[in-house]
Amino acid sequence: MEKGTQGSIILNGGGDLGSQEVADLNGQVHLLPCVIKYDGPCSVSDYFKPKSTGMEVEGLRLEEAHFRGRKLEGATVSIPEGYCGFVVGKKVLGKRKAADISEENSNCWEMNAIFRDITYWNHDSLPSHDDAFLRSFHWLAVAKSMHKPVAAEDLAHASTALGKME
Amino acid sequence: MASEAALPKWASEPCIMGIDEAGRGPVLGPMVYGCLYCARSYQMTLSSLNFADSKTLKEEKREELFENLKADESIGWAVDIIDPKELSAKMLKKNKINLNEISHESAIGLVANVLNMGILLTEVYVDTVGDAEKYRTKLSGRFPAVKFVVAKKADSLYPVVSGASIVAKVTRDRALQEWVLDETAENMNRNFGSGYPGDPETKAWLKNHIHTVFGFPTLVRFSWGTCTPYIKDLAEVLWESDKMDEDSSCGKKQMKLSSFGVTKSKRKSEEIESSGKGHCKFFQARKLEQLTYF
Structure with a gap:
């Protein structure tokens, strides 16, 4: 087994007071089919201009955009019911010496923003429910069933079903 | 018509x-x-x-x-x-x-x-x-x-x-x-020149309209050889779709969250996306991977 490190994520609104307003990024979170080796602020809305195509496939409303000369085709989907998207950042631990704030002793995260929908983009293929990204949401339902406590009723059903098979 | x-x-x-x-x-x-x-x-x-x-x-x-x-x-x-x-x-x-x-x-x-x-x-x-x-x-x-x-x-x-x-x-x-640029950033102008790669005005315009993340405005043909010298100054972008061809041959490796200091992975190879490797088919098909370091 791989060993995990200790850490914490505070999801109650960030900041020390825990009551600050959290930025809502609905309609602004994009998942691109590439890695951009850049980390920092960027005038995204001035350059990245998604447009609706007016087409709908499998209930997905198609959008298109261009990035680095490539045409992207995407769709905006809601985060499944009961879940929420979070943008988390490393918590700043007061005025300690920089040397102390190594990754080991500051594995403490806080929520900077939330989002309830996400636009994911494909290069060269129309968005569809066969996309790995949309299929990954299947896990949520599977996990729910797997972790749900087994009730006496379920056992009864299962044994009846087994009885029928025999 | x-x-x-x-x-x-x-x-x-x-x-x-x-x-x-x-x-x-x-x-x-x-x-x-x-x-x-x-x-x-x-x-x-x-x-x-x-x-x-x-x-x-x-x-x-x-x-x-x-x-x-x-x-x-x-x-x-x-x-x-x-x-x-x-x-x-x-x-x-x-x-x-x-x-x-x-x-x-x-x-x-x-x-x-x-x-x-x-x-x-x-x-x-x-x-x-x-x-x-x-x-x-x-x-x-x-x-x-x-x-x-x-x-x-x-x-x-x-x-x-x-x-x-x-x-x-x-x-x-x-x-x-009469071209209207798609981009709405400030400090952009329309002194494109002729558009020919050798035109000094075009060269100057390209130089002034380069963007670290986005490259150039969409007016520019990114596929042109003329763009290549400028591309080295841009943030590197690795595409999932390119990766499939290169995967076997060269060392252009994907990056995962760990490279951004989010996690500390013991694995040597960096990957763009989780592969679900080593997991059952359900996870592989959905590119889901458990993250134990966070």
Whole structure:
């Protein structure tokens, strides 16, 4: 087994007071089919201009955009019911010496923003429910069933079903 | 689009057409395909209109000739303006479409449109793109009833092609002059120059409109070799779609959250996306991976 490190994520609104307003990024979170080796602020809305195509496939409303000369085709989907998207950042631990704030002793995260929908983009293929990204949401339902406590009723059903098979 | 009723009287006479392009070489702006057609019986008059290869004419002269031919009821014309975004996108697809193919398709589209309008085309003259004979075979295959003449420098050999080259060139120049940039960033200007890679004004514009993350405005043809020297100054972008080809051969590895200091992974190889490797099929198919370090 791989060993995990200790850490914490505070999801109650960030900041020390825990009551600050959290930025809502609905309609602004994009998942691109590439890695951009850049980390920092960027005038995204001035350059990245998604447009609706007016087409709908499998209930997905198609959008298109261009990035680095490539045409992207995407769709905006809601985060499944009961879940929420979070943008988390490393918590700043007061005025300690920089040397102390190594990754080991500051594995403490806080929520900077939330989002309830996400636009994911494909290069060269129309968005569809066969996309790995949309299929990954299947896990949520599977996990729910797997972790749900087994009730006496379920056992009864299962044994009846087994009885029928025999 | 001309309706049947608006068809000129000469449309049912045997007609000739010329096709030429403008803006094939530039690093920015649209590529324009233009065509000009008229009755074969008008050919002599056409020769007297002083059309010449548009590149040899001054801008004002081209504009003047364009206005003249627009007013001439014995001449028909049409253009196909191919957006630079479309050029970049096609040339950067997984299955790349090269510029020759794009050019051929544009020319074929023009011929099809004119025929659909009800013009009786019998001969079409085309400036060649790539191998002339292959191009001619392709065109003849699509339109067996039309005789195609595909030649190098057709724009200086056949007045009908010279006319088409004026239509294309003037349209391209105007399109660039009136171009509205998609991008809304400040400090952008429209001093594109001619768009040719060697033009100092174009070079300066490219240099001033480079963006670390986005590269260039969509006016620029990203697939052009001219862009390459600038690309080294940009943030590197690795595509999932490129990765599939390179995966086995070279060391262009993906990055995962760990590279951004989010996690500390013991694994040596960095990956763009989780692969679900080593997990059951359910997770592999969904590219889901458990993250134990966070």
